[in-house]
Amino acid sequence: MKPTETETTTVRILYFARLRETLGKSDEELVLPDGVATIGALADFLRQRGGAWASELGTGKAVRVAVNQDMASPDTVIKGGEEIAFFPPVTGG
Amino acid sequence: MPVRVQTEDFDVGAEIARLREANPKVGAVASFVGIVRDVNDGDAVATLTLEHYPGMTEKSLEDIVAQAKQRWDIYDALVVHRVGTLQPLDQIVLVVVTSAHRGESFAACEFLMDYLKTRAPFWKKEVTPQGSRWVEARASDDTAADRWS
Numbered sequence: 001m002k003p004t005e006t007e008t009t010t011v012r013i014l015y016f017a018r019l020r021e022t023l024g025k026s027d028e029e030l031v032l033p034d035g036v037a038t039i040g041a042l043a044d045f046l047r048q049r050g051g052a053w054a055s056e057l058g059t060g061k062a063v064r065v066a067v068n069q070d071m072a073s074p075d076t077v078i079k080g081g082e083e084i085a086f087f088p089p090v091t092g093g
Numbered sequence: 094m095p096v097r098v099q100t101e102d103f104d105v106g107a108e109i110a111r112l113r114e115a116n117p118k119v120g121a122v123a124s125f126v127g128i129v130r131d132v133n134d135g136d137a138v139a140t141l142t143l144e145h146y147p148g149m150t151e152k153s154l155e156d157i158v159a160q161a162k163q164r165w166d167i168y169d170a171l172v173v174h175r176v177g178t179l180q181p182l183d184q185i186v187l188v189v190v191t192s193a194h195r196g197e198s199f200a201a202c203e204f205l206m207d208y209l210k211t212r213a214p215f216w217k218k219e220v221t222p223q224g225s226r227w228v229e230a231r232a233s234d235d236t237a238a239d240r241w242s
Binding site for chain 2: 014016017018062066069070071085087088089090091092093
C-alpha cells in the first residue's frame with residue numbers, strides 16, 4: 001500500500017506577532033515525537049528547547065493556539081499533517 | 094464576499110449601498126468603523142501595523158458572520174478589515190449589517206465587533222516616540238465578548 005498524506009507525522013507550526021519576534025522563528029516543520037498526541041504535549045516538547053521557548057510557552061503565559069485554522073486548546077488531539085499556530089491574544093478591530 | 098481582508102482603504106457609503114443592493118425589505122442598516130487614533134495608553138502613536146494569519150483571518154471572520162446570521166434575523170452582513178501599516182485618522186475596520194428592523198442590526202453589529210476583537214487573528218504593533226511595541230489585548234474586550242454567550 002502506498003503511504004498517503006494522512007499518514008505523515010509531520011506538522012507545520014507557525015508563530016505570529018510578538019511570539020515570533022521573541023522566539024526568533026516564523027515557522028517550522030516538525031516530526032511529532034513519540035507520545036506527542038495533543039497540543040499540550042507539543043507545547044511541553046517545545047518548552048524543552050529552553051530559553052525563550054520555556055518562558056514564552058510556559059504555563060501562566062497567555063498563548064493562543066490554532067489547529068488547521070480553528071482555535072484549539074491544550075486537549076486538542078494532533079496526529080500529523082496539521083497546520084498549528086501559536087500566537088498572543090488577538091488585538092484586531 | 095461577506096468578509097474582506099485588505100491593505101486598501103474602503104468607502105463606507107459605497108459598501109453600505111452595495112450591501113443594501115436596492116433590497117426594498119431592508120429597513121435598517123447598522124454600521125461601525127474602527128479608526129486609528131494618535132494616542133494609546135497615554136503615548137502618542139505615529140503608526141500602527143496590523144499583522145494577520147492569512148487563511149485563518151478570513152475563516153474566523155466568515156464564521157463570526159455565520160454566527161450572527163444564525164442568531165439574528167438579518168438580511169446581510171459585511172466585515173472589511175485592513176492590514177499593513179496605517180496612520181492616525183486611517184480607517185481600520187468596517188462592519189455593516191442590514192435587517193428589516195433596527196434591533197437586529199444594532200445587536201448583530203455590536204456582536205460582530207465584540208467577537209472580532211477577541212477571535213479574529215490580527216495583531217497590532219504601534220510605533221511611539223519611545224519605540225515599537227505590540228498592543229496588549231484588553232480584559233474589557235473579553236468581558237464584552239462574554240456578554241453574548
